[in-house]
Amino acid sequence: MDLGVLAQYIMNGLMLGMMYALVAVGFTLFFGVLDIIKFSHGDVVTVGAFAALATFVSLRSAGIVSSPLLLLVMVTVALVAMAALGMLIARYLVLPLRTAPALNTLLITLMLGTVLRESVRLFYPQGANPKPFPALLPSSSINIGQFNLRLDNAIMLAAGVLVIVGLQFLLNRTKLGLAIRAVAQDEETARTMGINFTAIVLVTFAIGSALAAFAGIMNGLYYNEINFGMGLYLGVIGFAAAIIGGLGSIYGAILGGFLFAALQTIGAVALPFASAYKDVFAFTVIIMFMAWRPTGLIQEKISERV
Amino acid sequence: MAQAGQTSRASLLPGIAALVLATGYLIALLAVEKQPLIIGLLAFGIAAVLAANWFGWLDPVSRSFADREDRLGCFAILAAFVVAVFFREDHFVLLLFVTVLLYVVATLGLNIQFGYAGVLNFAGASFFGIGAYTSAVLNTYTAIPHLLVLLIGGLLAALIGSLLLLPVLRTRGHYAALVTIAFALLLKTFLEVNDVLGGPQGMQVKPMNLFGWSFNDNIHIGSVELSFYFSYFVVSMVLLVGAFILVRRLERSWIGLNLDALRLDETAASCFGLDIARWKITAFLIGNFLIGIAGALFGMVGSFVAPNNYTFADSLILVSILLLGGIGNPWGLVVATFIVVVVPEKLQTIQEYRFLLYSVLVIAVLLFRPEGLLPRPVRSYFPGWRP
Amino acid sequence: MTGRLDIDNVTTAYDKADVLDGVSLTIEPGRITCLLGSNGSGKTTLIRSILGLTPPRAGRIVFDGADITALPTHKVIAAGIACIPEGRKVFPKLSVEENLRLGAYQEPSEDVTQERMTEIYRLFPRLRERRMQLAGTMSGGEQAMVSIGRGLMRAPKLLLIDEPSLGLSPLFVKENFNIIRQIKERGITVFLVEQNVHQTLAIADYGFVLSKGKVVMQGTADELSKTKEVHEAYFG
Amino acid sequence: ANPALAKDKVKVGFIGPLTGGVSVNGLGGRNSADLAVKLRNADPKAKYEYELVVLDDECKPNVAVQVATKMAADKDIIGAATHYCSSTAIATVDVYHKFGLPVVVWGAVLPDITYRNKYAEVHRVNGTMINQNDANAELISKLGYKNVAVIHDTTDYGKGHNEYFTKALTKLGGKVVGAFGVTADQQDFTAELTQIKALNPEVIYFGGLTPIGVRIRAQMDKLGIKAVFDGTSGIVSDAYIQGLGPLAEGSLAFREGAPTEKLPGGKFFMEKYTAQKYDNPPEAYGAFSYAAMDLILDSIEKVGPDRKKIIADLADVKERDSIVGKITFDDHGQNTVAVITKYVIQDGKFVEWEDSEYASGKRKLPGQK
């Protein structure tokens, strides 16, 4: 294979992996704090992207043209809006179900996902159509043989890495992170330690949802197109990635995200059968993988004590 | 509940009253067409249940069902027939009704897996699909009697499901969820990209034919004409009753106890001699078998199979039914299936807003009853049995 | 001296049945007050009510003059109360050190936290050895040490201790009571729930006996140890 | 008294995808059918008062069979305009046949829908994908392109297009250098496109619907692929241009029938549609939906609300004027539209190829000779 083409595949895979990883990290966070699957996460990605787009459109019509400024405002608005949405979800849908069977949260967030998705479709102007997302990052590129390295992609990769590193730091090095992990394990005892349980849950959901908005914007900037269904698939894959990585481990989620992207890329280009089989291939590998490592790549350190 | 000194069984009356009311309500709901009426009826239903709960009228009903399940089960079958006969000419209502019955059978299978053994299965629709595709292929290319086809559909679902046994046995919780989710996505994509089974186009399924009686013809009894779906209704009902009894007996036996024990605490269970793998496999296979049979029959009812019918989203609907009904309670499944299948259908006239409304409705129900509509009661091995 | 807690006619229920039925008692500052009572008499429930984990249905709880009855738990803690909960309740997937840190969650100063931690490690050398071990993998008694250490991490005005010697070796039970005495000497008010009546009454200043959700007896430790009923019930 | 009150009520049906990924087309179709009914009801000469029953097939065969059964089993419904998605249309033909409900397909293009069986109940106003692809291959060859890479969705629609296009192109001496199937919910196509880039085709043919089309076209640009984007009827939709903005420039697309806006009836349709202030544009197949419904209404007016008579009446529709041109049903109920409109996107609009600056040579597609 041409080296340039190979490099191109790797670059594609990295971008894809980064987006999966960002979504997966969100899942990990929610598992982490409440041990729940929040299936609406993918749709929050969508809503985040649409929030950013709406901001863009209104800024544009207000006559602002500077790309960096536009981008800054878009990111801020989308992140804040999704953080708020996340808190609302936590407050009114997740917390009330705390004592119910864990799977109920899954169902309720699943339904919420539908509500979000359908709302975008029905209430965003022309929401059922794919929307062009502005390319706001410098798009200069260099061609090395078949390889086309774009500056915007490099910037996005770097930003993604930065966000993940920041989150990792937050979780493992700060008091807030410690509180999040404590709340995840034992709500009552955490409260006995003086932790404001509700606040921690809300903050976690805010962070996770802001992360989703970030992923949504990145998706938009990368593909220059967003649509109301984009989060659905992203959500499922993010979930898969979080699990393959090993629950509760941020590194695991990242590894899982990149692994999944790699599997898809390999399935599409390196295998003898048609590229449409790439998902069949990826999911088959995942099933076999789960048989081999039933608790994911990065295994939880604890085995239950008897 | 066994109370000292109490020897008499709870009265049948509240149970029968509830059944009669439910039947009447169902007929009304299925019969009305006008949107305001439908919404009014739905609102009325919710209000009525809330009110009954408020006045404490639901307790005697559930006691009556707990104690007299055998008898009330017969009445429930009767009620189903009353509804079916009422709509004997109405193809669509009967189709809807048959869909409900078969979905109940499938969720009963899921219930064994998840409700009892704790094995998550997010690929319910896939196994349902395997059953349906079985009847599509066998009815088209072979002359195998159709009852046997149903059986083969179930067996095939169990067999293909057993490919997942190793990862399912080794994983737990969310990890196990991923295995079946991956399978659901895989199977759908596979059916879609592979042309052998019709690709995304799907396949036609020949209607059921029992002992020379083709199910696609309307039935004439004297001057009364019955929709051909009535035959499917009868067969589905037989299947459902069989599945229901199977699940009930399973629950009310040492095997049900084993499944509960391993779901709740695997370590403790294995310290008391339980073969975890054996019972998980048993539950997984029986569950898939039921789902497969239901799917095979559904394939014939719908007369058409396509990969799009059996997506991950459809599997989630099956799981939703389980959660909505109250995990582990077969009666809850019946109620929940009616809601999940019939309500969106009845909301057709609000067209593009119906998914939105439906989702909001489910969220409301869950917030109101986090444990599901009818939470599972403590096991009684024989209804009405007193020490 | 602060750390006074007045419990006035508190009634608490879980679902329907009342577990506490009009409990009134006072914890005097600077003393060790103990609460005795058989299994299920409602001792833990009382502690949960104080902490706001199971808010009382009726009655008032006043801490140092401030009404804390309806406060959320973290505010109760902020008022200067700490708790060593029943059944240890360590965070199983956090390391020993992280568990201790959580004890000082509301302590803003990192230096103070470090200082306290050093002191805890001095009290429990075993914990220093196992600093990085996940608390969930420790033996039953070791977890008790983590739990006690964690409760001490934030010097409170009032420390609630629920059955700390549960599952501890006799040697350690003794040490444990020594530690509680030392806590008191530092000026911390202690409210101690215990089954180990001998040793409890030996270090306590005052005590209450709870039965079926009601205070049935109270008095100084000496008075209580001489009371016939207590003697019969607990010393066999 | 008001004579309108005296009219008998007659129910007619519409089925299309109102939810899901292609719901824009479904909603456009519904609005158009609705328009046909509204206009008819406003016509004082009409004999009946019509009520439109709308059902959603979600573009899923299983749902389609259910709703088709519901509609066909309702004896009050006399005829219906049905289905945009081929997979749903082909799944339901047996239902209509069994229940004897006359339907006119308004958007699905799979040949099998009319040609697999000879059901008198099933008609179609739009053409099949075969004619479309012949015209497509012809244009490509005429422009001097030889090497074409194909991306198609793996639904029947995409696969059919792949098949018929490849056939037509090969006949004309062109070459398909690679064909890639993609799934309908796929978001990322960079792996496929990178492979295509290495194959260096002059044209990328795309057999699929707008949502994926937009994604693929946008991602082509990301990877610096300069080939011509050659779409099918599936992307003839305002949503395509909206979704891509300036990137849409120079995309090719094809649709059966004469261009609506050029027919006198078409202009009328557009005016009336706009006047109704629907939320959605009619989209490419709105006109067909309108025409289908109009055909049914005409029939009812003529022979009365009786399914059997309608079927008989529809059988001899010949050279009938409509907003999509003349309609003639062959013995399979298929409208034999020979005309195919070729489009190129120019300045954010679908412009007929012949009228475009690309045809006149003023602008050039990449690699256009």
Next chain:
Amino acid sequence: MTALLQARGLTRKFGGVVALDRLDLDVVAGEILGLIGPNGSGKTTFFNVVTGIYGAHEGHISFDGADITKASSRAVYHAGISRTFQRSRLSLPLSIFDNIMIGNHKRLNQGLWFNLMRRGDFKREFEANYRAARALVEVFEPQLAERLFEPVAGLPMIDRRRIEICRALISQPKLLLLDEPSAGMTHDETKELMDDILQVREFNKGLTIIIVEHEMGVIERITDRCAVLNFGRKIAEGPYRQVAADRQVQEAYLGVA
């Protein structure tokens, strides 16, 4: 004197921690052995290794003449060893009866056909087991026997302990492992519980018991013999009085200076 349970050179490590360190231990049929030692000395680990929850890194265990070192938890149970857990492990949503029946696994007919189809026979088996469970519970707490079909979740700790012991006893094991059965109980309650256990032992002649306890009163009263662990090693063995007098034991465990 034949040993019912025999451990030789038993070693189990967790990372750097040696929880059991070349432990030799004999348990004689019919005796009550007290297993004591400081916190973290390996008592629970010993139970876990015997019952097959953890594997041994070195050494052997034999039970009733058969080697069970590598046996699974299941096999160990079927061989006749039952246990309770240091932290109660009942299945809370299930009824008292169900919880006890979980312990009776090996004596219940597990056949699919029997359970599903032969409901008459099943009912007879069920009723026999109901009587057995009731009789057993009555020994511990007659009031509980009336509430056999109530969920365990609503019961106070002490009753849960009792049920856990019933669950371990119902299958009439040869060896019973009790891990701190009296933790959290008052003096009275502990005494009552021990009396009940001794009473059950009257019915189930030859029941051998290993009991882990930190309550020395209990140990003194009911054990025939004690083994003391420290850092996974046995530091003393013998009747309680003798062990209690041991200097090493006093220093490491009892704290009597």
